[in-house]
Amino acid sequence: MFDSLAEKLQATLGDVRQRGTLTEDDVSAAMREIRLALLEADVNFKVVREFTSHLKERCLGAEVVGRLNPGQQVVKIVGEELTELMGGASGELSFSPRPPTVVLMAGLQGSGKTTATAKLARYLREEHSASVAVAACDVYRPAAVEQLVKVGTQAGAAVYEQGTDRDPVDIAAWALERAREEGKDVLIVDTSGRLHVDEELMAELVRIRAAVKPHDVLLVVDAMTGQDAVNVAEHFARAVQFDGVVMTKLDGDARGGAALSVKAVTGRPIMFASTGEKLEQFERFHPDRMAQRILGMGDVMTLIEKAERQFEQDDALELERKLRRNQFGLDDFLAQLKTIRKMGPLTSLLGMIPGLAGHQLQNMKVDERELDRIQAIILSMTPEERKRPELINGSRRLRIAKGSGTTVQHVNRLVKQFGQMRKVMRQVGRGKMPDMGALMREAR
Ligand SMILES: Nc1nc2c(ncn2[C@@H]2O[C@H](COP(=O)(O)OP(=O)(O)OP(=O)(O)O)[C@@H](O)[C@H]2O)c(=O)[nH]1
Ligand SMILES: [Mg+2]
Structure with missing residues (x-):
């Protein structure tokens, strides 16, 4: 949802963000683009008119023009105004003190x-x-x-x-x-x-x-x-x-x-x-x-909430311990995969990750069948192989491919992807945020 609007707004705001200082003309040009993007997204024209005129007023206000980092201010204001447009605070059901x-x-x-x-x-x-x-x-x-x-x-x-x-x-x-x-x-x-x-x-x-x-x-x-x-x-x-x-x-x-x-x-x-x-x-x-x-900032909160619901605290601690000792194996990977799949279809989760939202996402389809394949491959490995994938040599690859009804190429790809994933997890473990976009491209 919101795919093309997201793409257009992000492109416009990307331009704005790159400028050192913003003139009134820059702001007006950006507002025109935003107006068009909203109309193309089929937003009610009266709503668009009011939204952009209010937005422009704020952006032309003292907060932006001629200031340092004005582009970021504009992005922030657009975010606030979009939030307001959709109702500001989240709507709540009113529960009766006397049920039902x-x-x-x-x-x-x-x-x-x-x-x-x-x-x-x-x-x-x-x-x-x-x-x-x-x-x-x-x-x-x-x-x-x-x-x-x-x-x-x-x-x-x-x-x-x-x-x-x-x-x-x-x-x-x-x-x-x-x-x-x-x-x-x-x-x-x-x-x-x-x-x-x-x-x-x-x-x-x-x-x-x-x-x-x-x-x-x-x-x-x-x-x-x-x-x-x-x-x-x-x-x-x-x-x-x-x-x-x-x-x-x-x-x-x-x-x-x-x-x-x-x-x-x-x-x-x-x-x-x-x-x-x-x-x-x-x-x-x-x-x-x-x-x-x-705006492509990702919906990290929803993602975290979803994840929290699925991961038990104990599992998380156990996982952290394994990561630290570099004992994270394919069995753990399989367990993670199952947990993640319980969170819902992967494409909807990907849209919530910052940097992956918007146009990059449209080109990327997560093939759920691919996940089935990965599960089958892991299940065809011996416990020892799952623990230490580096053991998996040529003849083992052939055996695993046969056992899982896949090909050696599939097995190769999984082993490679897993190696990359371990690398990332170690980075995250050391407190570095990996570039998810680059990784997904690399892994494909
Ligand atoms: N893709 C998609 N389909 C949905 C969604 N919500 C409902 N549907 C489908 O829309 C169709 C109609 O849904 P219903 O819940 O029967 O709609 P209704 O308003 O109760 O319909 P009436 O009782 O005939 O008035 C069903 O085929 C649902 O599966 C949704 O969020 N996404
Ligand atoms: Mg009905």
Whole structure:
């Protein structure tokens, strides 16, 4: 997501950064480029106008023109303004002091409500240790109830459903009662989709809201529909009001216009971002981190959080010890690889690494099959070979290639890559930050 915007902004700001001093003309030229980049990213034109005029004002202010290192100041200001554009502070769900907290999901047909309902359930279970129930209030679309039963159960939530014969308002009220009785922390209410912003269904949503008095109403919006998504959100904001947005299908949206416009247009922040069909492809939306990602500064915070969740403290200590003694072997590598793969698809992780975001990334596809191959190769080695890869000579290579169903070239490449990786890890161990970009190119 945001790929081409990121590339253009980074190019413009790269130019700006290289100049010794900045004149007013330099700033104006940069603002023009930024304006174009945002328009090309399908950001609402009114939003673009306001954004750039405000940005220009700040950049022309005393902070920049004629100052030392003015380029860096401009980058900093652009980062701050992008953060502000997306809502400033991260939007929070409001949890009720008296459970269950009720979350009502609304949105157009196919925007991803049911999927987001399950994802949010999983998220709340994992991050807040909450017991979650989901209520099936879409009684119109065939199979909508079955769908929620399936994904809700996968997410570890209790699914409350009464088939498709009852009024959704009654189902919602019944589900709330049941959630209370069963002591659930959170009840998430999935509703039926609207093809357009349709009066009748909108009225139903208002009735469901009156029946369950949600603490949070989340509007689910499909990022791939660009400015349409923003218009829909504007209509919803008038008709039912909502507290935050779940922006879905960001994986299929290279431009990012909806994500960048929706807060400015509706006054409501994006709270969650969905980046794929899998339950775990769902995260809190942090405007500051997103701005940094767009500007190529990488989203180190999210990466660290993801990693922390996966690595147990003890494992980390053990790893550090091995690195220090230079005992890091292919078995450890395999364990690491498995841990990293649990964090999600690698391409999405790479975008969070500073220096890899933006255009470099587009040329680099991580082939998940390659990872399967690496695992197979390591598993075909003897324990001794895994510990000391330098033992792997020609005949061993042939044996390993046969055993793993790969070729000697594959085995060679892995051994070489592993050698390079050990080198890097030793550098990091000594407190030096390696040049990731150069390494990835070298390793290919
Ligand atoms: N690529 C991608 N697909 C998604 C994402 N979120 C949902 N989908 C897919 O979008 C389709 C529609 O999702 P649903 O959750 O059924 O949408 P809905 O809003 O509940 O649809 P209705 O109940 O018909 O109104 C499904 O095929 C989902 O797998 C996402 O973040 N990325
Ligand atoms: Mg649905």
